[in-house]
Amino acid sequence: MPAEYLRPLLIDNGTKIVLLLLDGLGGLPVQPGGPTELEHAATPNMDRLAAEGALGQTVPIRPGVTPGSGPAHLALFGYDPIEHVVGRGALEATGVGLEVRPGDVAARGNFCTLDAHGRITDRRAGRISTADAAPLVERLQTIAVPGVEFSVRHVREYRFAIVLRGDGLSDEIPDTDPQQTGLAPLAVAASQPRAEKAAACYQQWVDRARELLADEPKANGITLRGFGTDPVLPKFHDAYGLRAACVAVYPMYRGVSQLVGMDVIHFGGDTPKDEFAAAAAHLQDYDFFFIHIKKTDSKGEDGDFEGKAQVIEGVDQALPQLLELQPDVLLITGDHSTPARMKTHSWHPVPFLLWAPARALPDQQTRFGERFCALGGLGTFPAIETMPLALAHAGRLVKYGA
Amino acid sequence: MPAEYLRPLLIDNGTKIVLLLLDGLGGLPVQPGGPTELEHAATPNMDRLAAEGALGQTVPIRPGVTPGSGPAHLALFGYDPIEHVVGRGALEATGVGLEVRPGDVAARGNFCTLDAHGRITDRRAGRISTADAAPLVERLQTIAVPGVEFSVRHVREYRFAIVLRGDGLSDEIPDTDPQQTGLAPLAVAASQPRAEKAAACYQQWVDRARELLADEPKANGITLRGFGTDPVLPKFHDAYGLRAACVAVYPMYRGVSQLVGMDVIHFGGDTPKDEFAAAAAHLQDYDFFFIHIKKTDSKGEDGDFEGKAQVIEGVDQALPQLLELQPDVLLITGDHSTPARMKTHSWHPVPFLLWAPARALPDQQTRFGERFCALGGLGTFPAIETMPLALAHAGRLVKYGA
Numbered sequence: 001m002p003a004e005y006l007r008p009l010l011i012d013n014g015t016k017i018v019l020l021l022l023d024g025l026g027g028l029p030v031q032p033g034g035p036t037e038l039e040h041a042a043t044p045n046m047d048r049l050a051a052e053g054a055l056g057q058t059v060p061i062r063p064g065v066t067p068g069s070g071p072a073h074l075a076l077f078g079y080d081p082i083e084h085v086v087g088r089g090a091l092e093a094t095g096v097g098l099e100v101r102p103g104d105v106a107a108r109g110n111f112c113t114l115d116a117h118g119r120i121t122d123r124r125a126g127r128i129s130t131a132d133a134a135p136l137v138e139r140l141q142t143i144a145v146p147g148v149e150f151s152v153r154h155v156r157e158y159r160f161a162i163v164l165r166g167d168g169l170s171d172e173i174p175d176t177d178p179q180q181t182g183l184a185p186l187a188v189a190a191s192q193p194r195a196e197k198a199a200a201c202y203q204q205w206v207d208r209a210r211e212l213l214a215d216e217p218k219a220n221g222i223t224l225r226g227f228g229t230d231p232v233l234p235k236f237h238d239a240y241g242l243r244a245a246c247v248a249v250y251p252m253y254r255g256v257s258q259l260v261g262m263d264v265i266h267f268g269g270d271t272p273k274d275e276f277a278a279a280a281a282h283l284q285d286y287d288f289f290f291i292h293i294k295k296t297d298s299k300g301e302d303g304d305f306e307g308k309a310q311v312i313e314g315v316d317q318a319l320p321q322l323l324e325l326q327p328d329v330l331l332i333t334g335d336h337s338t339p340a341r342m343k344t345h346s347w348h349p350v351p352f353l354l355w356a357p358a359r360a361l362p363d364q365q366t367r368f369g370e371r372f373c374a375l376g377g378l379g380t381f382p383a384i385e386t387m388p389l390a391l392a393h394a395g396r397l398v399k400y401g402a
Numbered sequence: 403m404p405a406e407y408l409r410p411l412l413i414d415n416g417t418k419i420v421l422l423l424l425d426g427l428g429g430l431p432v433q434p435g436g437p438t439e440l441e442h443a444a445t446p447n448m449d450r451l452a453a454e455g456a457l458g459q460t461v462p463i464r465p466g467v468t469p470g471s472g473p474a475h476l477a478l479f480g481y482d483p484i485e486h487v488v489g490r491g492a493l494e495a496t497g498v499g500l501e502v503r504p505g506d507v508a509a510r511g512n513f514c515t516l517d518a519h520g521r522i523t524d525r526r527a528g529r530i531s532t533a534d535a536a537p538l539v540e541r542l543q544t545i546a547v548p549g550v551e552f553s554v555r556h557v558r559e560y561r562f563a564i565v566l567r568g569d570g571l572s573d574e575i576p577d578t579d580p581q582q583t584g585l586a587p588l589a590v591a592a593s594q595p596r597a598e599k600a601a602a603c604y605q606q607w608v609d610r611a612r613e614l615l616a617d618e619p620k621a622n623g624i625t626l627r628g629f630g631t632d633p634v635l636p637k638f639h640d641a642y643g644l645r646a647a648c649v650a651v652y653p654m655y656r657g658v659s660q661l662v663g664m665d666v667i668h669f670g671g672d673t674p675k676d677e678f679a680a681a682a683a684h685l686q687d688y689d690f691f692f693i694h695i696k697k698t699d700s701k702g703e704d705g706d707f708e709g710k711a712q713v714i715e716g717v718d719q720a721l722p723q724l725l726e727l728q729p730d731v732l733l734i735t736g737d738h739s740t741p742a743r744m745k746t747h748s749w750h751p752v753p754f755l756l757w758a759p760a761r762a763l764p765d766q767q768t769r770f771g772e773r774f775c776a777l778g779g780l781g782t783f784p785a786i787e788t789m790p791l792a793l794a795h796a797g798r799l800v801k802y803g804a
Contacts, residue, residue: 028763032454061802063783064790068803082407088804226804345801347794348763371766380781
C-alpha cells in the first residue's frame with residue numbers, strides 16, 4: 001500500500017516524471033577487481049545525468065531477498081510486495097489484454113510434450129513457434145466447463161494466459177509444472193479448501209485440453225503456473241495523483257502496470273527509440289511514464305556480459321531523444337540485479353540515478369555504475385521509497401505539518 | 403522473530419557461513435583526526451578481504467541505543483531485541499550448563515561484602531578468587547526452599563548463576579544490586595503481581611544464604627541481577643535451515659547461542675587460534691559457525707586503546723587459519739561498539755565486512771575500518787538484516803515470487 005501520509009500532500013503542478021527501468025540492471029564483475037556490466041558499458045549520457053543529479057542504490061524487497069519480476073515492479077511502484085502477493089498469472093493475463101476481475105483466477109499456461117505414458121519429455125514443447133501455437137490456442141478457446149467461464153489468449157511461442165471466472169473461486173493453487181522432465185504434469189490441486197472449486201474446474205479444463213491436443217506431435221500437454229487474481233491494489237492516480245502510462249514490450253510488465261492503474265501505450269517496434277517515441281506521442285496525456293527495457297535482463301539471464309553492456313549502451317545512445325521531452329524528473333534504475341555471472345536474478349542492491357535539474361541535490365558521483373551508486377547522495381534505500389522521491393523532486397508534494 | 407518470508411525461500415546447498423564476531427569491535431579516535439582502534443591496528447588479512455568483499459555498518463538495536471551484550475547478539479542472529487526481551491540471567495545460566503526451561507526464573511548472582519549494618523562495602527567481594535568462591539557456591543547449593551527447586555552454579559570469581567523452578571513463577575523482578583556501596587542490597591521484589599511468588603522464594607533463598615555466609619570475611623552478602631526465563635525463541639534451524647554451532651569462551655555467549663538453538667562446541671584454550679581450530683574440528687557437522695572473540699570488548703571497557711588494537715591484530719594474524727576452511731561466506735563484525743575512549747559499550751554503528759568470493763558485489767573500499775565501512779556498498783543497515791544477507795550470499799535463498 002503506498003504510504004497514506006502522501007495523499008494529503010499531493011498537488012498537481014503539471015510536471016512530468018519518467019521512470020526508465022532497465023530490467024535486471026544491476027550486475028557483478030566477472031573477474032576480481034573488474035567492472036560490472038553497467039560500469040563496463042560506455043554511457044556518456046547517463047554519466048552526464050549522474051554528474052548533474054544524485055545517485056543511490058535500492059534494496060528491491062528486503063536485504064538478501066532475490067525478487068521475481070512481479071514483486072520487484074510492485075516495490076518500485078510503491079506497493080510492498082511482502083504485503084501484496086500477486087500471482088504472476090494475473091499479471092501476464094492482464095498484460096495480454098484479458099480482463100482479470102477480483103475473484104477471477106488467472107494462470108500462465110505452457111504447452112509441453114508428453115510421452116505415451118503422459119510423462120513430460122519437453123517442458124516447452126520444443127519451443128513451438130508462435131505461428132504453430134496460435135491455432136492450438138484457438139482450439140483451447142472452444143473448451144467449455146459448465147457453470148464457469150474460461151478465457152484463453154496466446155502470449156508467444158509455447159506460452160498462453162488463461163482466466164477462470166465464476167462464483168466461489170480462489171487462487172490458492174500450486175503450479176502443475178513438476179519442473180523436470182520424466183514426470184507427469186501435477187494434478188490441479190487446491191492448497192486451501194476455498195480453492196477446491198477453482199482447482200476442479202481447471203482440472204476439467206486440462207483434461208479436455210489433453211483430449212483436444214492428443215494427436216499433436218509436440219504440444220500434446222499443458223502445465224499451469226502462477227495462479228493469481230486481481231489483488232485490488234490502490235490505483236496510481238489515487239495514491240499519487242498521477243495520470244500514469246506504461247511503455248513496455250512484454251505482457252507481464254504491461255500487466256503489473258495495469259493492476260496499479262496505469263494505461264498501456266500501444267506502439268510498433270521494440271527498440272529503446274521506439275519506446276521513447278511512444279512516450280513522446282502521448283506526452284500531453286500523462287504525468288508519469290514507466291518505460292520498461294527488457295533486454296538487459298534477458299542478456300543477464302543468458303550470462304552474456306558483453307551483450308548486456310551493449311543493451312545498456314543502446315539505451316544510452318537513445319537517451320537524448322527521451323531528454324528532448326524535458327522531463328522534470330528522470331529516474332534510471334532496475335527492478336533488481338541480473339548479473340550475467342549468475343545468469344539469474346539476484347538480491348544485490350540496484351543502481352539508481354535521479355536527475356531533476358530543478359530540484360536534485362547533487363553528490364560527488366560523476367558516473368553511473370554500482371560502485372558510484374554505493375557512494376551516492378541518496379544512500380541505500382528500499383525500492384518502495386522511489387515514488388515519494390520522484391514526487392518530491394517533481395515538486396508534487398507540499399509540506400507536512402506547519 | 404526472524405523474518406517469516408525467509409522460510410519458504412530457504413534451500414540447503416551445503417555452503418558454509420562463518421560469523422566472526424569481535425565483541426565491542428567499533429571504536430572512536432582518542433584524538434581529533436586520529437584513527438579508531440580498528441583503523442590503528444595492522445590488519446593486512448582483513449584489508450584484503452575488505453578489498454575483495456563489501457563493507458557496511460550495522461545499527462545494533464535502533465539508532466542511538468547502546469546495547470547490552472544479550473540484545474546485541476540476538477539482533478545479529480535476527481531476533482529483534484525490542485520484541486524479544488531476554489533476561490541476562492537466563493543467558494548466563496544456560497551458558498554455564500544450567501537448564502533454563504520456559505517458566506523457570508534465572509538470575510546472575512554476585513558475592514558482595516557487607517558491613518555490620520548490612521550495607522555493601524564492596525560490590526564484588528574484593529573480586530574474590532575463583533578458588534575461594536567455589537566452596538561458597540557449594541554451600542549455597544545446599545539451600546532448600548519448600549515447594550520449589552533452586553539450582554546454583556559458579557561462573558567465575560565473585561559471580562554465579564542461579565535458576566528457580568516451580569509452579570506459577572514469573573521473572574518481572576528488578577536487580578537487587580543498588581549499584582553503589584554504602585547501601586544494603588535491595589529486597590527481592592516483584593514489579594508485577596504474577597512475579598510475587600518467585601520474588602518471595604528468591605528472598606527466602608537470599609536470607610538463608612546470608613546465614614550460611616555470615617562468618618565469611620569478604621563474601622558475606624549476595625546481590626541478584628538480570629532475572630529472566632527462556633523466551634522460547636524460534637530456533638536457528640527452523641528459521642534459517644542451518645545447523646549452527648557456537649565457538650565462544652564465555653558462558654554468556656554460549657547461553658544466547660543455545661537459546662536460539664545452536665550447539666556449543668567445547669574446546670581447550672582461549673586464543674583466536676584455539677577457537678578457529680575448534681571450528682575446523684567440526685567443519686563437517688555444521689553449516690554456520692558463530693565464533694566469538696571477547697577480548698576486544700574487555701580491552702575497550704578497560705580504556706586500553708592499544709590493547710584493543712593488539713587483540714584485533716591477533717585475530718588478523720590467525721585469520722589465514724580460518725580461511726583455510728574455505729567458508730562460502732565470512733562475516734567479520736562486532737555486536738556493538740566499545741570505544742576505549744568511552745570505556746563502555748556505545749550506540750555507534752558497527753564495522754561490518756562481508757566476504758563471499760562467489761557472490762559479493764564489491765565496492766570501492768580497500769581497508770577494514772569505521773571510515774571505510776561508512777562508505778561501503780552494503781550501506782548502513784539494522785543488525786537484524788545480517789542473517790538474510792549471509793544466507794543470500796551463501797546461495798541459500800531462492801527467488802521471492804515470479
